[in-house]
Structures are given as structure tokens and as C-alpha cells.
Amino acid sequence: MSHLVLVAGGFFLMIPLAWMLSTSLKSLGTVMSLPPEWIPRTFHWENYADIFRLVPFGKYVWNTVVITLLDVVGKIVSCSLVAFAFARLRWRGREAMFLIMLATMMLPPQVTMIPQFVVFKHMELIDTIVPLVLPNWLGGPFLTFLLRQFFMSIPLDLDDAARIDGASNFGIYWRVVLPLSKPALAAVAIFMFNGSWNDFFGPLIYLHSRDKYTIALGLRSFQDQNYTEWHLLMAASLVAMLPVVLIFFFAQKYFIQGIVFTGVKG
């Protein structure tokens, strides 16, 4: 009985993806046929080549890869340092600072976004990737919190033992805590990858010239020009989703651990 319900529900959730794949392999003519062909009579793989030919999609992919990689590295480095301070070091003001950091989670990014834009505008950094990448090198409450929760679960005796052996605080961070935290670091990397890869608002306000577009912006302008060519739009959307889907299949374990760490133990 429960299998029946679960299979039906799962079926409904998978239909949109099947529909996308099916549409992406059709020709313009068969897209507009009723009833729709779920399995196209001929597979139009050339749709995938067409999107790279019609728009500089390869360029968009490259731009997105660069921004995403810089974001992920910056986030891991900065959040792990800050989380280490909150979880493993004793300093006056720690509790207060931690509370302030948690409080900033409530602040919608829209409040700070306008002044940030103004500052970057005056620094003439609009249409560069700096406004998109720089904030990610300066921590961030959600992922710092996730890492802090994980670091707290590592026995403090390990730090003391390392200290007696003469390790510095950085040594403890680098050689004790980080190596034991690979699953949490993987979760942070995945979350940041997803957020950065799919980000739309940031690129929308900061990147203006076409050759700097990310995939999200490219898809949007592609939609504006070819709003009825659903076979091409779906092929492009599928390419945009592919890295996230692949990472999901290979690293599902970390996804789930990360979610559980923020959601249940918080």
C-alpha cells in the first residue's frame, strides 16, 4: 500500500524531468503535436549542438564555472576558519559574536543589496565578477553555522593533545579539525556550488555585457529571443541542470548529511 502511494508520488515528481528530456530531443514541428509524443520518432540530438551555435553558450558555461569555483573555494576557506573560532577557541566576545551572526540570518539580502550595489558602482566594479565573488570569501552565517555544529562534535581532547605536542591553533585547525571534517566540508562545497551555479539575482544586477553572462543570464536572454522554440529552451535548461544532477547522484550522502546537520541538530 505505501509502495503504491510512494511510486505514484515519485512518478509525478519525475514527469517534469522526463518531459524536459523528451522535448529537448524533438523538432520544432513535433513539439507542437497533440497528443504529445513522449518518445520522439527521431532523436534530434542536433538541438544540443544548436544551442551552442545560436548563442555563445560555451562562453556562458565557462563564466559560470569560474565564478562558481572561486565562490566554493572562498566559502570553504572563510567559513571553516570562522567556524573554528566559534567551535574550538575560547575568546571573550565569542558567544555574543555567534549570536550576532545567527541574527544576521534573519536579514533578507535585499536590505543590504542596494547599498552594496552603490558601493561597487562607485568603485567601478560593475560588470566584473568581484561583487559576486568577494562576499563569499568573507564567511556567511548558514554554512559557518553548519561547520561549527560539525566541529563541535569532534572531541576537544584531540586539540589538547595537539597543544601539548606544541601545535599552534592554526596547526590544530589544519591537521586535526579539517581532516576529520571532510564530510561537512563536502556538504559546504556542494551547497555553495548549487547556490552559485543557479544564482540569478547576483549576475542579473552585476553583469551587463553579453560576453560576461553566466548560464542563468544566458538562458534568460535565450528565452527572450526564442520564446516559442521549446525544444531548444529545454535542451539549454537541461545542460544548465546537468552538473547539479551529476553532483547529486555522486555525492547524495553529503547532501543529506549537511541537511541533517543544519536542520536537526540546530
Add this chain to the structure above:
Amino acid sequence: MIPPSSPMRRREERDGWLFASPWLLGFLLFTVGPMIASAFFAFTEYDVLTQPKWVGWANFDKALTDDPKVGQALKVTSIYAVVSVPLQILLGLCVALLLNTRIRGLQFYRTVYYLPSVLSGVAVALLWRWIYAPNFGLINSFLARFDIVGPGWLGDKDWALTSMIGMSLWHVGGGIVIYLAGLQGVPSELYEAVRVDGAGRGAAFWHITLPMITPVLFYNLVIGIITALQIFTQALIMTNGGPHEATLFIVLYLYRNAFQFFKMGYASVLAWILFGYILVLTLLVYRSSGFWVFYAGELKSR
């Protein structure tokens, strides 16, 4: 073990601030500074190119009394959040309960339900535009088999918001993982105790399972509301606020004012209204939590 005034302790004191400095810097540069600036902009007319001009409370007056679009945006955004978040939680919880019965194929089901929730952004918005497309879209071509002419969905002012809510249910899987972890954290002794007392499965659910996972539901409710109130990408890509402002979400209206009309002052006011609204809703949920959220002692202490 280590005396508090030793050089080692002092080094730890210094390193604490040092390790936290990336966030401290970010907090000052990208949170505190901008917040002060935003509070200032709210009282000005500012188009980025010329100097800000002080206008007093004029922006607030306009937003709160003179601009029907603000009311519309708040209404639409609230309906979206209030309908989609509880629906997501309810459906997610049901699926999690089904999965929590030592069912075979748990991994498979979890993958299937979870996958859509990791997908987001413009690509997903485009996919759903096509699903809802009036002529050859998935839903209407299915309805056509039964000779039903479906509505215009996103193009119909009476259906557009409903369509957005329907789309949000595709992401129901995100919560399931958390509920499952919560359900598996319920001590099995509790179930044995009620079984000894002769209680059925329904009673066990109402008196044990549900109270024990209320903290998880609470967390998801708060995060869900905050996220839902900030919906933007779908609105811009799928309907651009239309038709007839039926999907003019607050962040979309803010975006238009700031980055299309370059009314930074007015947009700042809208941002503060959104912040105030989030605070009030979160506080309400938090206040209500005393009545329905149950913390077992061991769960409460961290």
C-alpha cells in the same frame, strides 16, 4: 587544566578574533555598513548617478498609503507563503512517515523525492513555463485527451498564483530528509511504552511521533516562510509579475524600483518593509511555538 593567564590562553584569545576576522570583516563591510546606508537611503531620492536628495518620510508615506502596488505585492507574497509552506510541510511529512516504516527501496525513493529539490533557478523556471504553456504544454495537452480545455495557467490572472504554488510543491523533497532524520531520532522505548499500554498506531502517532518531531517542523516552518517571502526568479522568468500584477511578488517589485527605475530610496523602503514583515511573521511563529513545539530535554540542550 591550562591556567587562564598563560601565554597559551592569551594566544587563543588573539587567535579567536583572528580566525573569526573574515566574518567580522564581511559583517562590517557587507552587513552593518550597508544597513546604515540603506536606512539613510530610505529617506532620500537617489538614482545612483546624482547625489542623494533628502526627502524625509516621503518614501514611507508613499509605500504605506499611496502605492497600491505595495499592498498587492504584500498580498500576493503572503498568499504564496501561507499556502505553499504548510502544504510542503504536510506533504513532506506524509512521505517521510511512509518512508519511515522500514520500507524496502528507501534509498531509491529518497533519491527520487529529493532530486527535484536540489534543482532551482532559471532552468527550472523555464521548465515549468513549458509545463504550464497554454497550447502544447504538459498539463493542457494531457487535459486535451479528455476534451478539457485547460486554463491559460501563468497567463490567466486567476490561475497564475495557483500555478506558482503548484510548482513549489515539486520541491517538497527538501524537507523529507530532515523529517526522516527527526523521525529516526524518536527513541523506540517510547513506542514500546505505549504499546504496553495498549495504544494503537494512531495514538502512537498523535502522542509520540508528532510531539517529538515538532522542533523539526518548527525549523522548517520558519526557514520555509523566510524563503517563500523572497521568491523572485520564478516571478521574473515565468510571469514577470503579471498578468495584471497577479504575481507581483515583493522582491520583484523591489527589483524593478531599484534596478529598472533606479529609485534606490524607494526600493530601500521596500526592503525594510520586507524585513519588518519577515521579523513579525517569524516572531509570531516563534511565540506560537510555546503552544505546539515540544522539546525533549536531551534535544533542547546543545
